[in-house]
Amino acid sequence: MTCAAKDKTARSADDLIAGGAVTADRREEIEAVAGRYAVAVTPAMLDLIDPTDENDPIARQFVPSAAELDIRPEELADPIGDDAHAPVKGIVHRYPDRVLLKALHACPVYCRFCFRREMVGPGGAGLSGAELNAAIAYVAERPEVFEVILTGGDPMMLSPRRLSDILDRLDAIPHLGVVRLHTRVPVVDPERVGKALTDALRGREKAIWVAVHANHPREITDAAKQALRRLAEAGAALVSQTVLLRGVNDDPAVLEALFRELVKARVKPYYLHHCDLAPGTAQFRTSIEDGWRLMKALRGRLSGLAQPTYVLDIPGGHGKVPVGPGYLEGSDAAGWTVEAPNGQLHSYPAAPGSAAPEGSD
Numbered sequence: 001m002t003c004a005a006k007d008k009t010a011r012s013a014d015d016l017i018a019g020g021a022v023t024a025d026r027r028e029e030i031e032a033v034a035g036r037y038a039v040a041v042t043p044a045m046l047d048l049i050d051p052t053d054e055n056d057p058i059a060r061q062f063v064p065s066a067a068e069l070d071i072r073p074e075e076l077a078d079p080i081g082d083d084a085h086a087p088v089k090g091i092v093h094r095y096p097d098r099v100l101l102k103a104l105h106a107c108p109v110y111c112r113f114c115f116r117r118e119m120v121g122p123g124g125a126g127l128s129g130a131e132l133n134a135a136i137a138y139v140a141e142r143p144e145v146f147e148v149i150l151t152g153g154d155p156m157m158l159s160p161r162r163l164s165d166i167l168d169r170l171d172a173i174p175h176l177g178v179v180r181l182h183t184r185v186p187v188v189d190p191e192r193v194g195k196a197l198t199d200a201l202r203g204r205e206k207a208i209w210v211a212v213h214a215n216h217p218r219e220i221t222d223a224a225k226q227a228l229r230r231l232a233e234a235g236a237a238l239v240s241q242t243v244l245l246r247g248v249n250d251d252p253a254v255l256e257a258l259f260r261e262l263v264k265a266r267v268k269p270y271y272l273h274h275c276d277l278a279p280g281t282a283q284f285r286t287s288i289e290d291g292w293r294l295m296k297a298l299r300g301r302l303s304g305l306a307q308p309t310y311v312l313d314i315p316g317g318h319g320k321v322p323v324g325p326g327y328l329e330g331s332d333a334a335g336w337t338v339e340a341p342n343g344q345l346h347s348y349p350a351a352p353g354s355a356a357p358e359g360s361d
């Protein structure tokens with residue numbers, strides 16, 4: 001079924017047309033956007049795109065559109081404030097006990113809604129040997145750092161040899177407990193999760209957690225499930241991150257199917273991210289109230305194992321926080337009012353001898 005043009009990652013308007021992801025009349029539009037933001041669509045994702053569907057949720061995530069050139073005043077080049085917390089090149093240290101280590105800028109695909117779209121892209125060498133030494137020394141010198149999160153770019157784009165070298169050096173730091181990899185590779189380029197990569201992860205001193213980025217149930221293909229199985233068999237614990245995206249997954253049935261597919265593949269849904277204020281991404285953002293409605297629709301209908309936490313990264317680098325929805329509807333001297341999954345309200349008494357519960361929300 002796969003034609004030759006789908007055997008390699010599409011990186012230009014011509015590649016996308018040849019790969020059957022778009023029609024030739026969109027060449028100029030795509031070239032205009034590609035001049036501004038990196039483009040890459042892997043063969044596995046090209047295969048999923050239905051070019052006859054104007055609202056295809058896979059195309060919407062990866063195929064450039066003119067809407068990206070519409071930049072709103074509230075949008076920021078560095079929406080989550082990485083630069084405000086970068087003590088040495090490649091390290092972001094915002095929370096006391098964990099740091100991001102960004103060893104490279106490359107990703108297997110370039111998502112049109114990316115929160116780091118001004119930073120990621122092909123080319124740009126990533127960290128030099130000396131810079132990587134300095135970044136690892138920063139971690140080694142700080143006993144309060146418990147967890148290193150490899151991100152970028154995508155750490156599974158490192159050669160297995162380079163990844164293995166970084167993991168060897170992190171394994172040797174006594175105070176670290178966890179090494180986490182944030183990646184889209186198992187979903188968008190599952191063949192890359194081969195023996196060399198899983199061997200690099202296997203048998204590690206530190207607990208390896210892999211946080212897989214997935215947004216639509218169609219992304220969880222048989223090949224992706226097999227890649228996830230290989231990671232689980234290599235001893236990695238698996239969680240997922242999903243970005244809430246208008247026109248892609250802002251539908252309770254779509255999120256339900258996605259989270260069910262993930263738990264079936266041994267992946268615990270971890271975060272549902274409210275879409276960040278990255279430039280040219282207004283077309284993807286829902287309201288927070290929409291996010292609440294979606295989360296409420298899943299509560300009670302879907303196993304607790306399949307429920308992520310809905311989070312917002314506060315613009316400017318102030319941190320990620322859960323943004324609801326809440327189920328405590330109010331309080332008085334007698335106690336709380338609590339909303340059940342079906343929307344009915346119930347009361348719950350104040351603890352004996354306690355002051356009246358504070359505040360309602």
Ligand SMILES: *Cc1c(COP(=O)(O)O)cnc(C)c1O
Nearest residue numbers: 080092093094095098099100320
């Ligand atoms: C998201 C993020 C983390 C990880 O946060 P968790 O809530 O532990 O997943 C760590 N550091 C920075 C700078 C981040 O943006």
Ligand code: SF4
Nearest residue numbers: 107109110111114184
């Ligand atoms: S994989 Fe992640 S970092 Fe890379 S383009 Fe997509 S959202 Fe951005």
